[in-house]
Amino acid sequence: MAKDETLTLTLTESVRVNGSPAVASLGADGTLRWRSEGGAGERCVTLEKEVLGLEAEGRTITVKAFGAAEAKVVSCCGGGGSGGVGRARRDYVLEMPSDESAARWSARLSDRINLLDRPKRLFIIVNPFGGKRCGRKIFQTEVMPLLEAAGILFTMQETKYQLHAQEIAHSLDLMKYDGIVCVSGDGVLVEVVNGLLQREDWDTAIKVPLGIIPAGTGNGMAKSLLHSVGDLYSVPNAVFAIIQGHKRSLDVASVVQGGTKFFSVLMLTWGLIADIDIESEKYRWMGSARLDFYSLLRIMNLRKYSGLVQFVPAPGYEGYGEPIKQIDYHKDETTCSQEGQESNVEAQTQGYPGPQIDFQTTEWRALDGPFISVWINNVPWASENVMPAPDAKFSDGYLDAVIIRDCPKSALLDLMLKISDGSYVKSPYVTYLKVKAFRLEPGRRVGNPDKGGIVDSDGEVIARGDRFHDRSQHENLMAYGPPIQMTVDRGLATIFSPAR
Numbered sequence: 001m002a003k004d005e006t007l008t009l010t011l012t013e014s015v016r017v018n019g020s021p022a023v024a025s026l027g028a029d030g031t032l033r034w035r036s037e038g039g040a041g042e043r044c045v046t047l048e049k050e051v052l053g054l055e056a057e058g059r060t061i062t063v064k065a066f067g068a069a070e071a072k073v074v075s076c077c078g079g080g081g082s083g084g085v086g087r088a089r090r091d092y093v094l095e096m097p098s099d100e101s102a103a104r105w106s107a108r109l110s111d112r113i114n115l116l117d118r119p120k121r122l123f124i125i126v127n128p129f130g131g132k133r134c135g136r137k138i139f140q141t142e143v144m145p146l147l148e149a150a151g152i153l154f155t156m157q158e159t160k161y162q163l164h165a166q167e168i169a170h171s172l173d174l175m176k177y178d179g180i181v182c183v184s185g186d187g188v189l190v191e192v193v194n195g196l197l198q199r200e201d202w203d204t205a206i207k208v209p210l211g212i213i214p215a216g217t218g219n220g221m222a223k224s225l226l227h228s229v230g231d232l233y234s235v236p237n238a239v240f241a242i243i244q245g246h247k248r249s250l251d252v253a254s255v256v257q258g259g260t261k262f263f264s265v266l267m268l269t270w271g272l273i274a275d276i277d278i279e280s281e282k283y284r285w286m287g288s289a290r291l292d293f294y295s296l297l298r299i300m301n302l303r304k305y306s307g308l309v310q311f312v313p314a315p316g317y318e319g320y321g322e323p324i325k326q327i328d329y330h331k332d333e334t335t336c337s338q339e340g341q342e343s344n345v346e347a348q349t350q351g352y353p354g355p356q357i358d359f360q361t362t363e364w365r366a367l368d369g370p371f372i373s374v375w376i377n378n379v380p381w382a383s384e385n386v387m388p389a390p391d392a393k394f395s396d397g398y399l400d401a402v403i404i405r406d407c408p409k410s411a412l413l414d415l416m417l418k419i420s421d422g423s424y425v426k427s428p429y430v431t432y433l434k435v436k437a438f439r440l441e442p443g444r445r446v447g448n449p450d451k452g453g454i455v456d457s458d459g460e461v462i463a464r465g466d467r468f469h470d471r472s473q474h475e476n477l478m479a480y481g482p483p484i485q486m487t488v489d490r491g492l493a494t495i496f497s498p499a500r
């Protein structure tokens with residue numbers, strides 16, 4: 001009988017499970033059930049949703065499970081894993097009555113797991129300095145044991161300096177791995193995307209599945225992935241999602257100014273949020289209170305910035321802003337070079353050129369300042385408790401723009417309190433739209449033209465408008481003032497994602 005046919009047959013056997021006599025069956029749906037002879041209820045685990053791996057030795061088969069704290073009673077079988085509840089590691093040791101039945105069961109269980117297309121070899125990048133500097137510990141105590149139980153081979157490398165992850169992704173022999181996993185914040189993941197897209201073989205390299213295990217300050221991608229399926233946000237759940245091997249496509253945004261380009265998978269922000277994110281760094285000693293404290297300070301002393309935003313609206317959002325004439329690209333590029341603002345990144349001669357969109361024939365629209373905040377998002381969550389873009393989708397080919405132009409301070413305070421569940425976007429002071437492309441011309445602070453703002457992409461400052469920083473552009477990737485353009489390539493990257 002062909003292997004595929006045998007998989008549809010149910011195996012039934014009198015065995016011992018964790019020392020107790022039981023009748024066990026392995027069904028065509030990949031569910032292992034057993035009923036103890038002692039009369040305790042029937043229990044089950046589904047291989048796809050709750051099992052990491054197997055270990056067979058002689059007549060003993062150990063099923064390494066990671067599901068609800070105890071194997072479910074059969075009435076909830078098929079309900080699909082533990083949803084929003086926590087999972088726990090648990091071994092079920094099956095003692096088979098004969099060598100022959102042990103071999104048959106072991107082969108059948110392995111065949112079923114092999115059908116699941118799970119990764120077998122992973123390259124893991126750990127940032128030991130991200131967030132609370134727990135990356136190494138998280139890897140050793142929470143990631144490694146689960147990977148080992150799943151029988152996944154891995155190579156681990158710690159990052160030693162900024163942009164190290166980008167270098168690694170740029171030169172890694174991708175044929176050796178089924179995925180690259182970052183144990184870090186979002187910054188390292190973004191570096192990996194950039195490293196892959198700068199390769200000569202970028203078009204195949206960017207298809208390598210990426211994984212993220214939250215170990216930084218900003219863990220927006222991990223939160224977005226887990227929350228999208230109603231899974232609890234936790235390191236073990238993020239690891240299990242990678243082990244299970246489900247993947248989804250992920251939009252990649254190209255952020256371009258003149259000849260300078262980099263790639264973003266999370267967000268770009270300018271104005272209030274960027275100021276809070278970056279300037280509050282000096283209050284790090286306050287711990288997590290620093291963001292609340294500095295948000296309050298910034299709202300009390302509210303800044304507005306002049307500037308211009310232009311966008312290509314997604315279908316259904318054509319009513320936002322005012323129509324504008326065609327954009328003069330030559331003028332923008334000249335602006336950059338005339339001001340002598342060389343980037344610290346060479347204009348790319350190889351690698352991904354960015355999405356091929358004919359902007360000359362595209363209808364752009366514009367919104368004028370002054371602006372309190374401009375926030376462009378690729379995924380719903382910016383960190384584990386900040387949800388700027390509740391409607392953002394991983395691969396819809398659009399960015400979700402959230403713009404606040406005028407807003408009383410009391411209403412702004414209320415908005416900030418509602419940012420953790422995304423409900424702030426319902427406020428009449430918030431303009432929320434989906435765009436295919438976006439251009440930002442960040443201007444000076446209203447009432448204080450000596451000062452500019454900060455443009456922050458995926459947690460890194462890319463342009464800064466302080467007088468001091470204007471003179472030392474080498475510090476930042478891009479210049480403050482000339483247009484910064486974002487365009488999206490739909491589903492360009494692939495990311496391990498928990499099963500729905």
Ligand SMILES: Nc1ncnc2c1ncn2[C@@H]1O[C@H](COP(=O)(O)OP(=O)(O)OP(=O)(O)O)[C@@H](O)[C@H]1O
Pocket residue numbers: 127128129130131132159160161162163164165183184185186187188189191215216217218219459
């Ligand atoms: N060994 C290292 N020393 C200094 N910087 C590093 C090192 N490894 C990685 N980095 C840099 O740390 C930055 C942030 O990393 P990561 O994404 O892990 O955390 P984050 O949550 O985004 O930020 P952070 O926790 O630093 O606020 C990245 O820009 C990365 O280049």
